[in-house]
Amino acid sequence: MGLSATGLGSGMDIGSMVSKIVDAERAPKQERIVKNMNDVETNISAYGRLKTSLDTMKDLMFDFRRDNTFAARSTVSDNAETVSATADHQAVTGVYSIDVQQLAQSHKLVSDGLDPKADFGAGKLTLNLGGRATTIDIAEDNSSLLDIVRTINSHPSNPGIKASVINDDSGARLILGGDKAGADNQLALSVNAPITSPLQAFAFNPASQSNAMNEMQAAKDARILIDGLASVSSDTNTFSDAIRGVDIEVSKLTMPEDGPVTITVDEDRDKVKASLAEFVDAYNAFYQVTKALSKYDPETQQGGPLVGDSVIRSAVNQMRSLFSTPIEGAPDSLKTLSELGISTTMDGRLEINNAMLDKQLNRNFSALEGFFGGNNGFARKVEETVQSFTGFTGTIRNRESSLGDQRIRLQDEQETLDRRMQGLEDRTLRQFSTMDNAMGEMQSQLSAMMNIMPSG
Incomplete structure (x- = not known):
């Protein structure tokens, strides 16, 4: 209180x-x-x-x-560094042999040696990856090799092409690589600039026998042989449902002297x-x-x-x-x-x-x-x-x-x-x-009366 x-x-x-x-x-x-x-x-x-x-x-x-x-289901590989697998409940138990004949890889291009300090001039580059294309403008005052690399990598409509530069004894080289593997994901680069423009050094048409840029790595599908009979390809190194309910991941080629990898699917x-x-x-x-x-x-x-x-x-x-x-x-x-x-x-x-x-x-x-x-x-x-x-x-x-x-x-x-x-x-x-106030008044009155009374 x-x-x-x-x-x-x-x-x-x-x-x-x-x-x-x-x-x-x-x-x-x-x-x-x-x-x-x-x-x-x-x-x-x-x-x-x-x-x-x-x-x-x-x-x-x-x-x-x-x-x-x-x-x-569980899976066991006798060579997991080459072939691994996972299985879901739909997988049928069994033993499967896997020959890895080819690994999937993305397409890569490399230019000839170039002057890293040179300006390549104005123009347009059309980048194409597996049919997905975008056109990039190269400005006259922003056309060095590094400028071109930055423009490609930062373009909002880039179809998945990564540009970089390496330097070797022949000069600076532009490298273009796709972010997706598989034979259908080939790179192409066309140049809209005068025929004498230095930008022409970046042209590449996979259908042509003569190109300014060189193929550094071909676009390939992965390919495996299951049980010596079924040939299966994939645009990645993962094969989904080649065997029902089983995902197969390949990392290396199998060597003839080693034989196929054995995958066992069990309960x-x-x-x-x-x-x-x-x-x-x-x-x-x-x-x-x-x-x-x-x-x-x-x-x-x-x-x-x-x-x-x-x-x-x-x-x-x-x-x-x-x-x-x-x-x-x-x-x-x-x-x-x-x-x-x-x-x-x-x-x-x-x-x-x-x-x-x-x-x-x-x-x-x-x-x-x-x-x-x-x-x-x-x-x-x-x-x-x-x-x-x-x-x-x-x-x-x-x-x-x-x-x-x-x-x-x-x-x-x-x-x-x-x-x-x-x-x-x-x-x-x-x-x-x-009550306290009343008592106070009574005491005051009593004291006053006592004061006026004659003393004995």
């Missing part, structure tokens, strides 16, 4: 008296508001923890389903095992959260913030039901999670029987996608179950919304109480001040 005034008439500590009266009036109401607000904040935090642990499982299953994790059991372990860990983390939030200690008679809460019981029961309920449409060899070697322990956690899991992965790997994937598989069932709790209209979201409303009401109650106590303080202070 901050009151410390002392009554001038009575000598009483009016501020202290008013503060005690207001505090006595406020205490029970304030204690109730604080307790209820603490309970609300604790429950909001508890539901937040529960929601996060559930959403972790949902997000995992969404990622697994989106990425076709349970149909994952990625290790990735699937790691993903299943990740889900089991996520469920066990969720279960530990439910235990912590709903525990009750009979010795201390203290319970978790959500002890006895039906949301926790429902979430645990529905998840456990998923583990034992057969998935409709799944392969006969894999209908439930327990058939995969994942089961619930006596204390409620999930655990993996690795021997049983390995057996299923070796015998029924193709059944995994049918069990987990699709819109009716196990992964989707987990997502839907969690969504019913954490989604926009889910049970936990409804509880959080209700708690949010309670918090707003308690904040309103606090503001109302503060206003009432301020009013009580003001009224009480006025009353005490009036």
Whole structure:
């Protein structure tokens, strides 16, 4: 309250008296508001923890389903420095031999040796890369070799041609290179200037046998031979879907004495095992959260913030039901999670029987996608179950919304109480001040009467 005034008439500590009266009036109401607000904040935090642990499982299953994790493929190359590969879920398992006959390369041109200090004069250069062309103006007073290089590189419509200069014993040479490899991405450069203009030193027509610039590197496609039969070309050193679901990256030519590179595509059991372990860990983390939030200690008679809460019981029961309920449409060899070697322990956690899991992965790997994937598989069932709790209209979201409303009401109650106590303080202070003034007047009158009375 901050009151410390002392009554001038009575000598009483009016501020202290008013503060005690207001505090006595406020205490029970304030204690109730604080307790209820603490309970609300604790429950909001508890539901937040529960929601996060559930959403972790949902997000995992969404990622697994989106990425076709349970149909994952692995690739092994016996010479990864020459040929490497990656495979998606559509790849057919098998062993493939790859001969790298040619690497893709971009087109490069180089001029004859030139005077680096010379001006090449005004004109227009039309640059063409694989049919994409642009024309660049060269100004008379901005026509040195370096000026031309800067103009080409900075032109907003440059089709992808990089210009540079090298210096050797013959002088300065202009080098032009395309940013895309492949036989279709040839360079051409035509000059619109007088026939005697020095700019003519940069002309190049790939269809002509006579050119001012020289071909430094031909534009080529990469070419591989698969299993000694299928010849495949690509304008980059990556071959997509030459083998269905497999991307092949080539880096070197294969030598006849070394033979072809062998690529093995297989089912990625290790990735699937790691993903299943990740889900089991996520469920066990969720279960530990439910235990912590709903525990009750009979010795201390203290319970978790959500002890006895039906949301926790429902979430645990529905998840456990998923583990034992057969998935409709799944392969006969894999209908439930327990058939995969994942089961619930006596204390409620999930655990993996690795021997049983390995057996299923070796015998029924193709059944995994049918069990987990699709819109009716196990992964989707987990997502839907969690969504019913954490989604926009889910049970936990409804509880959080209700708690949010309670918090707003308690904040309103606090503001109302503060206003009432301020009013009580003001009224009480006025009353005490009036009483103090009256007592002061009485004392003054009594003192005056004593002064006029004759002394004995």
